[in-house]
Amino acid sequence: MKPRLSTDEYAAGIASGDRVILAKAISLAESTLPEDQQQAGELISKLGPAKNTIRIGITGVPGVGKSTFIEAFGKHVTSLNKRLAVLTIDPSSQLTKGSILGDKTRMDELSKNPLAFIRPTASGNTLGGTAGRTREAILLCEAAGYEIILVETVGVGQSETQVKNLVDFFLLLMLAGAGDELQGIKKGIMEMADAILITKADGDNVRRAKEAQADYQHALNLLTETDSGWKPKVLTCSALSYMGIKEVWQTILSFQEHMISKGYYQAQRNTQTVKAFHEAFDYLLRNELAKYPELRVKAETLEAQVANQKVQAHQAAGELMELYREVLRQS
Amino acid sequence: MKPRLSTDEYAAGIASGDRVILAKAISLAESTLPEDQQQAGELISKLGPAKNTIRIGITGVPGVGKSTFIEAFGKHVTSLNKRLAVLTIDPSSQLTKGSILGDKTRMDELSKNPLAFIRPTASGNTLGGTAGRTREAILLCEAAGYEIILVETVGVGQSETQVKNLVDFFLLLMLAGAGDELQGIKKGIMEMADAILITKADGDNVRRAKEAQADYQHALNLLTETDSGWKPKVLTCSALSYMGIKEVWQTILSFQEHMISKGYYQAQRNTQTVKAFHEAFDYLLRNELAKYPELRVKAETLEAQVANQKVQAHQAAGELMELYREVLRQS
Numbered sequence: 001m002k003p004r005l006s007t008d009e010y011a012a013g014i015a016s017g018d019r020v021i022l023a024k025a026i027s028l029a030e031s032t033l034p035e036d037q038q039q040a041g042e043l044i045s046k047l048g049p050a051k052n053t054i055r056i057g058i059t060g061v062p063g064v065g066k067s068t069f070i071e072a073f074g075k076h077v078t079s080l081n082k083r084l085a086v087l088t089i090d091p092s093s094q095l096t097k098g099s100i101l102g103d104k105t106r107m108d109e110l111s112k113n114p115l116a117f118i119r120p121t122a123s124g125n126t127l128g129g130t131a132g133r134t135r136e137a138i139l140l141c142e143a144a145g146y147e148i149i150l151v152e153t154v155g156v157g158q159s160e161t162q163v164k165n166l167v168d169f170f171l172l173l174m175l176a177g178a179g180d181e182l183q184g185i186k187k188g189i190m191e192m193a194d195a196i197l198i199t200k201a202d203g204d205n206v207r208r209a210k211e212a213q214a215d216y217q218h219a220l221n222l223l224t225e226t227d228s229g230w231k232p233k234v235l236t237c238s239a240l241s242y243m244g245i246k247e248v249w250q251t252i253l254s255f256q257e258h259m260i261s262k263g264y265y266q267a268q269r270n271t272q273t274v275k276a277f278h279e280a281f282d283y284l285l286r287n288e289l290a291k292y293p294e295l296r297v298k299a300e301t302l303e304a305q306v307a308n309q310k311v312q313a314h315q316a317a318g319e320l321m322e323l324y325r326e327v328l329r330q331s
Numbered sequence: 332m333k334p335r336l337s338t339d340e341y342a343a344g345i346a347s348g349d350r351v352i353l354a355k356a357i358s359l360a361e362s363t364l365p366e367d368q369q370q371a372g373e374l375i376s377k378l379g380p381a382k383n384t385i386r387i388g389i390t391g392v393p394g395v396g397k398s399t400f401i402e403a404f405g406k407h408v409t410s411l412n413k414r415l416a417v418l419t420i421d422p423s424s425q426l427t428k429g430s431i432l433g434d435k436t437r438m439d440e441l442s443k444n445p446l447a448f449i450r451p452t453a454s455g456n457t458l459g460g461t462a463g464r465t466r467e468a469i470l471l472c473e474a475a476g477y478e479i480i481l482v483e484t485v486g487v488g489q490s491e492t493q494v495k496n497l498v499d500f501f502l503l504l505m506l507a508g509a510g511d512e513l514q515g516i517k518k519g520i521m522e523m524a525d526a527i528l529i530t531k532a533d534g535d536n537v538r539r540a541k542e543a544q545a546d547y548q549h550a551l552n553l554l555t556e557t558d559s560g561w562k563p564k565v566l567t568c569s570a571l572s573y574m575g576i577k578e579v580w581q582t583i584l585s586f587q588e589h590m591i592s593k594g595y596y597q598a599q600r601n602t603q604t605v606k607a608f609h610e611a612f613d614y615l616l617r618n619e620l621a622k623y624p625e626l627r628v629k630a631e632t633l634e635a636q637v638a639n640q641k642v643q644a645h646q647a648a649g650e651l652m653e654l655y656r657e658v659l660r661q662s
Contacts, residue, residue: 041643049640136643190554191519219550223521270638277637280648285616285655306608307601309380312372312467317611324616328659 010043014144019117022144026119029136040136050142054256055149057163059189060173065199065239066152067106069173072239074107076249077148078115084148085141086110088120089134089159117146135166135276164192165272168265169255171248172196174216176209176236191224195233195251202238209236228264230255292327295320341374345475350448353475357450360467371467381473385587386480388494390520391504396530396570397483398437400504403570405438407580408479409446416472417441417481419451420465420490448477466497466607495523496603499596500586502579503527505547507540507567522555526564526582533569540567559595561586623658626651 005013005024013021029040060066074084086107110116119137138149151167153159164170172193190196196216201209217234224232233251237244259265289295302316311319336344336355344352360371391397405415417438441447450468469480482498484490495501503524521527527547532540548565555563564582568575590596620626633647642650 037645041646044643045641139640188519188522191522215549215553218546219553222546222550223554273637273640273644274634276644277634277647280645281651282613282616284648284652286613303605303608306604309470309604310376312375313604313607314368314611315372316608317615320612321615325659325662328656329662331656 007039007043007046010039011046014043014047014140017145019144022117022140023119025140026137029140030133044136044139044143047139047143049139050145053142053147053149054169054252055138055151055167056252057160057167057170058150058152058173059160059163059171060199064173064175066173068239069197069199069237069245070150070152071107071110072237072242072245073150073248074110074113074116076245078113080249081115082148083115083117083146084110084150085117085138085144085146086119086150086152087134087137087141088118088152089163117141117144134163135273138166160189160192165275168259168268169194169252171252173199174212175199176201176205176212190220193220193232194230194255195235195248196220197244197248198234198236200238200240201236201244202241206236212236228259228262228268230258288324288328292331295323295327298323338370338374338377341370342377345374345378345471348476350475353448353471354450356471357468360471361464375467375470375474378470378474380470381476384473384478384480385500385583386469386482386498387583388491388498388501389481389483389504390491390494390502391530395504395506397504399570400528400530400568400576401481401483402438402441403568403573403576404481404579405441405444405447407576409444411580412446413479414446414448414477415441415479415481416448416469416475416477417450417483418465418468418472419449419483420494448472448475465494466604469497491520491523496606499590499599500525500583502583504530505543506530507532507536507543521551524551524563525561525586526566526579527551528575528579529565529567531569531571532567532575533572537567543567559590559593559599561589619655619659623662626654626658629654 005021010021010025010028014025025040025043028036028043031037031040058066058070070086074086077084107118111118134151138151141149149167151163153163160170170192172190172195174196176198198209198212198216213234213236220232220234226232235244235247235251237248239245256265259268289299299320302311302320305311306313306316336352341352341356341359345356356371356374359367359374362368362371389397389401401417405417408415438449442449450472465482469482472480480498482494484494491501501523503521503526505527507529529540529543529547544565544567551563551565557563566575566578566582568579570576587596590599620630630651633642633651636642637644637647
């Protein structure tokens with residue numbers, strides 16, 4: 001039986017920068033046991049919000065060079081004496097425990113850097129789960145003194161939307177020379193980006209990367225507009241020759257400055273948190289359907305009837321609501 | 332006291348193409364009275380789905396020339412002996428009844444055309460409401476023999492998303508010569524478009540319209556990808572000189588053909604309907620919060636605590652769910 005740390009012990013360990021205790025606290029937050037979730041919640045409330053951190057979401061299709069970029073980026077920011085935490089989300093993989101080693105191998109140098117902390121996020125229990133757990137992992141890392149939080153996702157559509165709601169700045173990595181092809185990037189991902197970074201801009205690729213940069217910058221200027229007034233940037237880099245890495249960091253800093261000056265930095269975080277609350281509540285409400293077989297069966301029957309236009313959507317919703325109340329009342 | 336038509340009387344009137352009865356049936360569907368909604372639902376189920384119709388969503392900022400385009404487009408398709416219904420959604424206006432006359436004045440010729448039916452949709456009771464009512468209005472018009480349904484919205488962000496889920500084809504109208512400016516079109520609208528139509532391409536404007544066409548076509552090719560494989564088109568038109576109108580209709584026909592051949596035409600409609608059911612149910616679930624003051628107060632308190640990081644999102648959701656069950660049990 002593993003000894004259970006008290007909330008105070010966790011808090012003290014995290015505040016003192018103890019990486020083992022930080023890792024344990026993240027595991028606590030990822031646990032599905034109600035008592036663990038309860039304690040993780042209390043711990044985070046106790047630790048309170050950290051100041052002046054920046055949360056960066058990174059996405060891109062496999063092969064675009066995410067790990068190599070993160071290595072180079074990590075080297076740069078730690079050379080400025082910043083502390084960096086890297087959280088990886090891979091909703092397609094159930095082998096989370098195995099991939100801890102995988103990640104450390106992927107980011108070999110960074111994993112040995114005392115200013116860096118690398119950690120994959122458990123993604124086993126998906127729906128509403130992943131994002132919630134990652135949110136708490138971010139808060140724990142911030143409380144442990146990490147000022148830059150990278151949340152890395154693989155490009156599979158669903159996860160980007162969740163990550164977008166967790167971070168301040170969303171960076172999309174793309175390959176040069178792809179012309180009109182979209183490299184498997186889904187509709188809607190590109191316009192979530194605060195910056196697009198064209199990777200592997202080295203050797204023969206430099207010219208193509210510059211052309212793609214101009215192309216995408218023009219397209220973004222045409223097609224996207226943000227409430228905050230931030231104009232998404234297109235950058236190029238070569239992690240190999242270490243070019244353009246500094247510029248990414250400078251862009252992130254000027255983004256943060258822009259957001260703070262316009263009053264959007266904290267406002268966006270608050271909106272995200274309240275949204276996370278609403279989503280978690282919606283998830284619980286919906287979860288009842290799965291919990292009670294009669295509700296699940298009714299919902300499926302109605303779906304089929306609605307699709308065949310036998311019943312109208314709002315009537316079906318009303319019927320299901322009736323049964324829902326009935327079931328909850330009796331439970 | 333107005334005499335109430337029976338469901339059979341409604342059905343017979345609609346099947347025979349009686350415009351007065353069609354208009355009454357739409358009013359029935361728009362009514363907030365439960366018995367009216369019930370009857371409207373039964374009526375639509377009784378009428379059953381119509382075949383081979385095309386539902387077209389049209390949006391664009393005020394001044395882009397929506398009414399003028401709809402006039403010209405309506406003239407073209409009715410000249411091909413097609414029957415056209417135009418439904419207008421204006422969520423910003425509470426003066427729905429007043430705007431019926433407004434719409435008829437706006438589309439002077441079309442409103443006198445026996446093959447056309449023009450009708451604004453009530454938008455009074457918003458949330459989850461507008462789209463649901465419009466969906467039923469569409470089905471009623473289709474049952475009455477209208478093969479082309481235009482759903483027009485004003486460009487204000489929220490409504491486009493709702494309309495997108497009601498139609499097969501989404502058309503965005505834009506002005507030429509706006510360069511890098513976005514004409515107030517929000518992020519996300521442009522990539523919902525199956526086609527962009529650059530209006531007022533006449534006189535001195537032709538060259539600028541052609542340039543904008545090439546520009547936007549390139550940007551769309553770069554930034555958007557659809558599941559169905561349809562490549563969004565950029566077209567130009569002049570409703571004044573009646574140029575490019577025919578091409579819009581041809582584009583819509585080739586879109587429909589594409590969707591049918593790829594198996595997406597009916598599949599998309601089914602997905603939309605099931606989604607409408609889920610949204611209506613979510614709306615009812617959430618509506619409970621507003622119904623019980625103690626739940627509303629609790630939700631607001633928790634929101635504030637979550638935003639201040641006093642309570643974690645998933646814990647707040649759990650607390651609210653507890654109270655919700657409690658309230659339902661006692662109700």
